[in-house]
Amino acid sequence: MTEATTTVRETAGNDVVFDGITKSFGSTQVLQSIDLHISSGELVTVLGPSGCGKTTALRILAGFEKPTSGRVLVNGQDITSVPANRRGIGMVFQAYSLFPNLSVQENVEYGLRVRRVNRDKRAARAQELLEMCGLTEFASRYPHQLSGGQQQRVALARALAIQPGVLLLDEPLSALDAIVRSQIREEIRRLQQQLGITTMFVTHDQEEALSIADRVAVLKDGVIEQLDEPRTIYQKPSTEFVARFVGSVTEVGVDPQYRGGALPVQHPDAGLDTLFVRPEDITLVPDEDGPCTVISQIYTGERTVVRATNPVNDLDVTSSVSASEASDLTPGTRVTPQVMSTPALRVAAHGQSPAERVIV
Amino acid sequence: MSVPVTPTPGSAPGAPPGAAAPGGGAPGVSPGARPRLVSRARWEGVTTALRSPAVIALAPLTLIIAVFFLVPIFGMFTIAFAVQTDDGGTGIGLDNFLDLSSHSRAMRNSVLVSVVGSLIAAIAGAITAFCIAQIKSERLDSVVAVFSSVLANDGGAPLAFSFIVTLGNTGIIFGLLGLEAIGFTLYSWQGLVAMYQYFLIPTMIMVTLPTFVGLRKEWIEANISLGGSRLTFWWRVGIPIATPALLGGWILLFGSAFATYASAAVLIGSGGFPLIPLSIDSLLGSGLGAGGQSTAMALGVTMVVIAVVVLFFFNRLQRRSARWLQ
Amino acid sequence: MASVNWRYSNWLPIIAVALYVTVPVLCSIYYAVFPGGRFSLAAYSVITDDASLAAAATRTLLIAGLTIVTLVATLVPAVLAVHLWAPRLRPVLEILCTLPLVVPPIALAAGVVALLRWGAQQGRGSLASEISQFIQHPDLPLILVGTYVVLCLPFTFRSIDAGLRTIPLKAMVEGSSSLGSSVWGTVWRVVIPNIRGPVLFSVFFATAVCLGEFAIAATLNRETIPVWLFTVSNTNFRASIAIAVLLNLSTWILLLVATLSAGRFSALGKAKRKAAALDEATTLEKEAH
Numbered sequence: 001m002t003e004a005t006t007t008v009r010e011t012a013g014n015d016v017v018f019d020g021i022t023k024s025f026g027s028t029q030v031l032q033s034i035d036l037h038i039s040s041g042e043l044v045t046v047l048g049p050s051g052c053g054k055t056t057a058l059r060i061l062a063g064f065e066k067p068t069s070g071r072v073l074v075n076g077q078d079i080t081s082v083p084a085n086r087r088g089i090g091m092v093f094q095a096y097s098l099f100p101n102l103s104v105q106e107n108v109e110y111g112l113r114v115r116r117v118n119r120d121k122r123a124a125r126a127q128e129l130l131e132m133c134g135l136t137e138f139a140s141r142y143p144h145q146l147s148g149g150q151q152q153r154v155a156l157a158r159a160l161a162i163q164p165g166v167l168l169l170d171e172p173l174s175a176l177d178a179i180v181r182s183q184i185r186e187e188i189r190r191l192q193q194q195l196g197i198t199t200m201f202v203t204h205d206q207e208e209a210l211s212i213a214d215r216v217a218v219l220k221d222g223v224i225e226q227l228d229e230p231r232t233i234y235q236k237p238s239t240e241f242v243a244r245f246v247g248s249v250t251e252v253g254v255d256p257q258y259r260g261g262a263l264p265v266q267h268p269d270a271g272l273d274t275l276f277v278r279p280e281d282i283t284l285v286p287d288e289d290g291p292c293t294v295i296s297q298i299y300t301g302e303r304t305v306v307r308a309t310n311p312v313n314d315l316d317v318t319s320s321v322s323a324s325e326a327s328d329l330t331p332g333t334r335v336t337p338q339v340m341s342t343p344a345l346r347v348a349a350h351g352q353s354p355a356e357r358v359i360v
Numbered sequence: 361m362s363v364p365v366t367p368t369p370g371s372a373p374g375a376p377p378g379a380a381a382p383g384g385g386a387p388g389v390s391p392g393a394r395p396r397l398v399s400r401a402r403w404e405g406v407t408t409a410l411r412s413p414a415v416i417a418l419a420p421l422t423l424i425i426a427v428f429f430l431v432p433i434f435g436m437f438t439i440a441f442a443v444q445t446d447d448g449g450t451g452i453g454l455d456n457f458l459d460l461s462s463h464s465r466a467m468r469n470s471v472l473v474s475v476v477g478s479l480i481a482a483i484a485g486a487i488t489a490f491c492i493a494q495i496k497s498e499r500l501d502s503v504v505a506v507f508s509s510v511l512a513n514d515g516g517a518p519l520a521f522s523f524i525v526t527l528g529n530t531g532i533i534f535g536l537l538g539l540e541a542i543g544f545t546l547y548s549w550q551g552l553v554a555m556y557q558y559f560l561i562p563t564m565i566m567v568t569l570p571t572f573v574g575l576r577k578e579w580i581e582a583n584i585s586l587g588g589s590r591l592t593f594w595w596r597v598g599i600p601i602a603t604p605a606l607l608g609g610w611i612l613l614f615g616s617a618f619a620t621y622a623s624a625a626v627l628i629g630s631g632g633f634p635l636i637p638l639s640i641d642s643l644l645g646s647g648l649g650a651g652g653q654s655t656a657m658a659l660g661v662t663m664v665v666i667a668v669v670v671l672f673f674f675n676r677l678q679r680r681s682a683r684w685l686q
Numbered sequence: 687m688a689s690v691n692w693r694y695s696n697w698l699p700i701i702a703v704a705l706y707v708t709v710p711v712l713c714s715i716y717y718a719v720f721p722g723g724r725f726s727l728a729a730y731s732v733i734t735d736d737a738s739l740a741a742a743a744t745r746t747l748l749i750a751g752l753t754i755v756t757l758v759a760t761l762v763p764a765v766l767a768v769h770l771w772a773p774r775l776r777p778v779l780e781i782l783c784t785l786p787l788v789v790p791p792i793a794l795a796a797g798v799v800a801l802l803r804w805g806a807q808q809g810r811g812s813l814a815s816e817i818s819q820f821i822q823h824p825d826l827p828l829i830l831v832g833t834y835v836v837l838c839l840p841f842t843f844r845s846i847d848a849g850l851r852t853i854p855l856k857a858m859v860e861g862s863s864s865l866g867s868s869v870w871g872t873v874w875r876v877v878i879p880n881i882r883g884p885v886l887f888s889v890f891f892a893t894a895v896c897l898g899e900f901a902i903a904a905t906l907n908r909e910t911i912p913v914w915l916f917t918v919s920n921t922n923f924r925a926s927i928a929i930a931v932l933l934n935l936s937t938w939i940l941l942l943v944a945t946l947s948a949g950r951f952s953a954l955g956k957a958k959r960k961a962a963a964l965d966e967a968t969t970l971e972k973e974a975h
Contacts, residue, residue, distance in 0.1 A: 062585055084584045091585040097578035100684035101600040110596070111586035144683055155582075162586060413869050417767035418775070421760040425782050425839075428832030432797030433789065439800050488703050491696040509841055510891065510937070511707060516898040517916050518930035522710035525717040525927060532713045558710070561703055619790030622900035626916060637792040637901075644799055644905060653800070660796040667788035 014075040014165035014198050015040045016061065021070035023056055023222075030056045032222040033070070041196040043189070044227075047209040048219035049245070054202045057219070058168050061200060063087050074166060090159030090167045090197075095175040097155055098143040104154050105130070105139040111162035129157040132191065149180035156188065160195070167192065167199045173208065185212055206246045210234060218242050235278075235344060243276040243345045250277045250317050256348070263337040265291050265310040265317055276345040279320035283338045284308055286328050290336035292317060294329050308335050433664065440657035456658035463659065466634035470618055473549050473635070477556040478613035484557070485564020485613075486606055492565070493572030501573060504565060511562035512616075520626035523555045549633065552624060556617050563616055564609050571605035571681055601684055608677035615670035619663065636663060711934055718928035729928035732918070739929070742914035748826060749910065750896035753834045757842060757892050758885060760835070765846045766873060769855055783843035786836050794833060795905035802829070802906075827908045830899075838895050842888035849884030853877075890940050897933055 018036040022029070030053040038044045046054040059065040061072055063084030071080045079087055098107050108126040117125075130136050133153045143151055152172055159167060169188070173181045189212050192199050203209050209216050210230040217227045218241070226238045237243035244251075252265055253272035263282070268274040284294070284306055292308040295316075304326035308317050317337045321329065329335065443453035460467075492504055526533045527546045534540070545551060575598060583593040621637035628638065636659060643656035718729050733739060768776040786794070805818025821828040855877065862872040878885070900912040909917070911933060919926040 417763035436797035
């Protein structure tokens with residue numbers, strides 16, 4: 001296994017550059033001048049709603065689509081016009097991509113067979129990968145005899161067998177159920193780090209994107225809204241879209257002079273700054289004269305999500321509290337919401353200078 | 361149509377849950393009653409089942425299939441295997457099948473025309489179906505599906521007429537292409553093969569189109585990303601996946617060609633080129649009495665047996681490719 | 687995201703097959719209406735001159751009408767039943783409905799002949815003999831209706847079976863009955879409209895079978911249009927071609943109408959539109975999160 005790892009390491013770790021990639025299908029522009037640098041050995045997830053162009057970006061790197069303009073560089077070399085089957089890029093599809101007439105072992109060997117690697121080497125390499133992915137006992141089975149999770153593991157092993165410099169994953173977990181999904185997610189990450197392979201992972205699931213990535217690129221309407229480490233994406237979203245799309249958030253309007261403390265629960269409006277606050281940054285303080293009333297508690301194990309509403313304007317505030325705090329916040333309790341730490345994002349009212357967007 | 365009384369859980373108060381099986385055709389036995397052989401409860405269960413919507417809905421079709429299909433086939437088998445015993449009674453024997461040796465020429469002709477005709481049609485039909493699938497138009501697919509399923513059944517007398525005016529000795533295309541020069545004549549086994557293509561090719565298209573449409577884009581792209589070419593894909597994945605459907609289609613074509621009667625009857629008549637279906641007809645129509653009829657039935661049984669064998673292999677192969685294409 | 691890959695070479699075999707299928711029809715038309723190179727509808731005078739054609743046509747249409755009604759009225763409930771209440775019987779029904787595909791019509795004809803002769807041998811006045819006489823009646827041979835229904839089964843069963851599989855049948859029926867509708871009311875109001883395409887296909891397919899079947903009708907000596915064509919071809923070949931062309935073209939037009947209407951009303955088309963709408967909704971929902 002260590003031997004395999006070292007042989008892979010020699011070829012792995014290519015860096016990838018999207019240089020001003022634009023793609024149009026007819027009159028619809030799917031990608032608008034995308035610039036993205038994925039460092040050697042890094043895992044970048046591309047996150048966005050369906051139709052945002054994330055799959056197109058991946059397919060351009062794989063060579064299945066030609067960009068309308070711009071260049072794709074791998075390891076410093078322009079591969080924009082290299083055909084897909086000469087790129088040596090591994091790819092895992094959403095589902096059902098295994099060849100149904102070939103056994104698991106033959107599927108894994110496929111790429112080597114195409115490269116005319118001799119039988120013994122092929123078999124040895126396939127065995128290695130099946131072992132790495134925990135599939136040894138399934139080597140002689142056929143795809144229709146495997147569960148969805150096992151099929152995706154085989155697909156991963158097959159993609160890695162050709163020792164690709166870059167690995168692409170196109171929503172590889174979306175057809176699986178929740179438990180298998182997190183298992184395979186961790187396995188992908190482990191293998192990726194072990195092999196040091198540069199990886200682009202496309203998904204629409206924000207939890208998946210945050211948990212697996214070195215960096216996350218949030219894509220909207222063909223434009224990268226933000227490219228940052230998962231922590232930064234969540235705690236310091238740079239746009240309203242990112243704040244809303246990743247994690248849950250309470251949006252309230254505050255006076256430009258507001259610097260924390262008791263939160264006046266009002267709708268964002270002209271002349272007001274808009275705060276985007278994460279549930280863990282809001283505290284609900286029981287208060288006879290508080291503006292809000294607790295309406296629900298959702299117990300999620302470690303934390304409890306409490307919702308309170310302002311009956312005057314029906315605006316909801318969501319807070320995440322510990323179990324002991326929750327016991328004071330039964331539905332019907334009057335509360336005053338307070339923002340104790342820096343909110344995720346503050347958008348200044350129209351006409352204010354950008355400097356005042358600095359928070360608290 | 362009258363509304364039948366259906367046993368629903370709500371209509372039987374006091375019955376423990378799960379005691380009555382609504383629908384499903386299974387007689388629901390009332391709770392508490394001992395299942396004696398002809399207990400009242402059991403009898404009620406049977407009558408309830410007979411009034412259940414499943415039975416009412418299935419009965420008419422079952423009756424039709426029984427009267428107009430199963431009984432005639434059974435009758436044919438009975439006559440085919442019935443023989444006169446020495447003491448004047450009837451018994452079961454294969455005597456009628458021994459007469460078939462006099463029809464060996466018809467059997468040879470039938471096999472020749474069916475094998476060659478089905479092979480050509482299988483290749484032409486598969487290529488066409490492949491191209492239709494490549495175009496990726498759902499509208500085209502559905503138009504082709506409907507037309508091919510109807511053309512597949514077009515082996516009637518009008519087909520022979522249209523071929524006579526097209527490729528017959530004075531036919532329009534026959535003259536245009538100068539087919540006389542190469543010695544072609546429609547009234548030969550080659551002519552039958554050419555005519556059979558008219559319904560065999562659509563049959564092949566009908567059977568194999570779903571397979572070609574079902575080849576997933578992911579397989580093609582996975583092959584490319586693993587470094588394969590178009591050729592590698594077809595060699596290692598595409599053709600192996602399509603093979604069961606192609607073989608199955610070919611077998612079906614063989615059966616279909618073997619069974620064709622009407623157009624062959626018009627084209628060949630009862631003349632110089634005997635085929636099995638034509639022999640059956642002439643035996644049935646001939647006033648040879650019971651002997652001729654029994655031989656006809658024996659030939660009919662032979663055809664059914666061949667057909668069942670054909671269906672068996674067709675089904676096995678179809679199931680295999682269906683499993684792959686899920 | 688469909689990248690249109692319009693490769694003209696793919697059309698070549700399709701056009702070749704289409705030509706192979708249409709040229710004989712075109713030649714027949716030419717032969718029928720251009721006798722000696724000049725346009726003439728003389729061949730069609732047989733329609734008015736020969737009373738036996740009208741009789742054969744009436745007989746055929748009567749048989750076709752009865753076949754269609756019987757087929758739809760028995761097959762649709764049966765397939766519905768195995769989908770809704772007796773899923774375990776579905777394979778049995780499937781085999782029964784597929785078998786006629788492999789039993790050659792001439793063999794079926796032989797069987798029918800055997801059956802009818804047996805009936806006739808049971809002696810004058812006996813029930814079997816009476817029934818045998820009745821279903822062979824020259825003006826309305828019910829035996830043909832029955833066997834034609836059987837011949838239609840393989841394809842029509844598949845079509846209706848597939849149609850029912852594309853719609854959420856169980857949910858529809860349960861939903862409708864929870865709203866107080868009776869079983870057959872639900873079937874009539876909810877299920878049938880959703881399988882209009884397959885049912886329409888069955889109707890036209892049965893028409894095509896009835897207008898074309900020769901083996902059984904000829905063996906039983908019942909003069910339907912195909913049998914009439916065969917008889918007349920011996921004395922007036924041009925007339926038989928002329929009528930055959932008419933028959934062929936009307937079948938094809940029927941089919942074209944069937945295809946177009948099936949496409950517009952089919953459950954599949956509706957389901958696709960619904961799926962597209964659903965997709966949009968979930969996309970919006972995800973964006974809202």
